[in-house]
Amino acid sequence: xxxxELRRKIKFPLLAFFLILGIFAFPQSQxxxxxxxxxxxxxxxLSNELESIGTLxxxxxxxxxxxxERVNLSNASLESIEAKKKYLEQNSSRAKIAKLQNDRDTxxxxxxxxxxxxxxxxxxxxxxxxxxxxxxxxxxxxxxAPDEDFFLLELHKDHAxxxxxxxxxxxxxxxxxxxxxxxxxxxxxxxxxxxxxTISVYNALSQKxxxxxxxxxxxxxxxxxxxxxxxxxxxxxxxxxxxxxxxSILPNDARVVVDGKETGSKTMLFFLNQKHTIEVSAPGxxxxxxxxxxxxxxxxxxxxxxxxxxxxxxxxxSQPQGSRVYMNSEKIGITPVTIERSSQDTIVRIENxxxxxxxxxxxxxxAIPQGLIKMELNNGKSHEVNFNDAKDNxxxxxxxxxxxxxxxxxxxxxxxxxxxxxxxxxxxxxxxxISTADFNAASVxxxxxxxxxxxxxxxxxxxxxxxxxxxxxxLVLFIDSAN
Numbered sequence: 293x294x295x296x297e298l299r300r301k302i303k304f305p306l307l308a309f310f311l312i313l314g315i316f317a318f319p320q321s322q323x324x325x326x327x328x329x330x331x332x333x334x335x336x337x338l339s340n341e342l343e344s345i346g347t348l349x350x351x352x353x354x355x356x357x358x359x360x361e362r363v364n365l366s367n368a369s370l371e372s373i374e375a376k377k378k379y380l381e382q383n384s385s386r387a388k389i390a391k392l393q394n395d396r397d398t399x400x401x402x403x404x405x406x407x408x409x410x411x412x413x414x415x416x417x418x419x420x421x422x423x424x425x426x427x428x429x430x431x432x433x434x435x436x437a438p439d440e441d442f443f444l445l446e447l448h449k450d451h452a453x454x455x456x457x458x459x460x461x462x463x464x465x466x467x468x469x470x471x472x473x474x475x476x477x478x479x480x481x482x483x484x485x486x487x488x489x490t491i492s493v494y495n496a497l498s499q500k501x502x503x504x505x506x507x508x509x510x511x512x513x514x515x516x517x518x519x520x521x522x523x524x525x526x527x528x529x530x531x532x533x534x535x536x537x538x539x540s541i542l543p544n545d546a547r548v549v550v551d552g553k554e555t556g557s558k559t560m561l562f563f564l565n566q567k568h569t570i571e572v573s574a575p576g577x578x579x580x581x582x583x584x585x586x587x588x589x590x591x592x593x594x595x596x597x598x599x600x601x602x603x604x605x606x607x608x609x610s611q612p613q614g615s616r617v618y619m620n621s622e623k624i625g626i627t628p629v630t631i632e633r634s635s636q637d638t639i640v641r642i643e644n645x646x647x648x649x650x651x652x653x654x655x656x657x658x659a660i661p662q663g664l665i666k667m668e669l670n671n672g673k674s675h676e677v678n679f680n681d682a683k684d685n686x687x688x689x690x691x692x693x694x695x696x697x698x699x700x701x702x703x704x705x706x707x708x709x710x711x712x713x714x715x716x717x718x719x720x721x722x723x724x725x726i727s728t729a730d731f732n733a734a735s736v737x738x739x740x741x742x743x744x745x746x747x748x749x750x751x752x753x754x755x756x757x758x759x760x761x762x763x764x765x766x767l768v769l770f771i772d773s774a775n
Contacts, residue, residue, distance in 0.1 A: 329472035331457040337481025463494035503528035533588040615644040693759040707745035
């Protein structure tokens with residue numbers, strides 16, 4: 293009875309928690325990007341010496357499809373107002389699917405008869421499948437993003453750290469648990485000295501496998517086999533042919549404009565056979581404007597290295613004048629002084645007694661402060677004294693943080709210990725090992741200790757967070773003083 297009462301008491305807090313979670317999660321899902329996940333390959337067909345290939349193979353393939361997340365589409369690939377409207381409609385469908393999934397998951401925690409709950413869950417599953425079908429049908433029309441760079445897909449969050457999804461037994465279950473819209477998975481085995489592997493793509497929107505291929509290769513030729521699979525896998529997901537264009541631009545910080553639109557990406561994806569225009573410019577270099585034509589089904593690389601333009605003289609002046617000017621640590625004069633812009637980055641330092649040191653970087657494409665460089669009065673202390681003060685403040689704040697840290701650790705262990713003791717007493721009471729009187733007496737003794745140690749822990753943890761923030765702030769000041 294006590295156990296049933298305990299389950300009844302915790303059921304409603306759990307339900308409230310998931311409802312609140314759904315409220316906060318739903319607005320974020322309205323603009324959710326489609327997620328692509330890569331799973332480890334099933335390596336049960338490999339010997340112990342080769343089983344690591346089940347992880348290495350998908351990791352290598354994941355690196356080859358990087359462009360899914362880094363791509364940016366040109367204006368020419370964004371087709372029409374109707375396409376943008378379709379994009380918004382598809383986003384609305386995805387938002388509805390997310391809400392239906394959230395409602396379905398909430399039903400698991402609601403208190404109702406099992407038969408009634410099963411019917412309600414089945415109804416939600418039916419609505420989800422209907423909406424998935426609608427989204428799949430809409431996908432046949434190109435959907436463009438509204439007036440901004442549009443990322444087709446994003447990789448699963450675990451892939452940012454190099455981690456893969458677990459090996460797949462059921463792609464439907466795996467895509468649902470991992471919350472991915474497209475799942476790439478496979479298996480590998482060894483036969484007659486060759487490595488065989490199958491790679492498959494599962495579309496969770498349509499709930500079906502949209503690509504599969506089996507390859508055989510020697511261990512030295514695996515990479516080239518993966519290269520051959522990149523395009524068919526990508527086109528099965530994109531449902532169209534594409535042209536991937538890599539930009540190789542020098543200098544690296546040059547301004548790049550494609551079809552009248554500035555881009556910071558060095559990777560572009562095109563879906564139409566068209567001519568495009570690229571313009572590259574940088575201060576101190578002669579600009580370049582060039583046309584190029586893309587062919588879907590083929591990749592291309594555009595290499596542009598800007599040539600240096602006319603030599604540019606730069607006047608460095610300060611307020612007050614007469615400040616010493618150093619270029620790459622070598623004194624070149626006092627302000628005002630004229631220097632020549634170099635093809636490489638040059639560090640210019642301006643010093644004057646009683647003022648803070650100013651430092652600027654002058655390169656082939658860097659902007660130069662207009663007018664005078666105003667020197668700010670310092671606090672009357674030398675640079676070395678300011679540096680030592682900042683260092684002492686940092687180490688002092690770090691010491692406070694380290695000093696309070698053991699309190700958090702000790703109090704955490706204490707309140708966890710009392711919690712485990714309380715759980716053990718409750719378990720013994722439910723099992724009839726101890727009497728009600730003994731249970732009440734033990735609770736009176738243990739509960740105050742538990743809550744007191746928990747209060748100390750949270751107070752110490754809060755103090756640690758504040759002290760850590762202060763230490764980070766002092767570290768920033770310390771690093772700044774070093775400059």
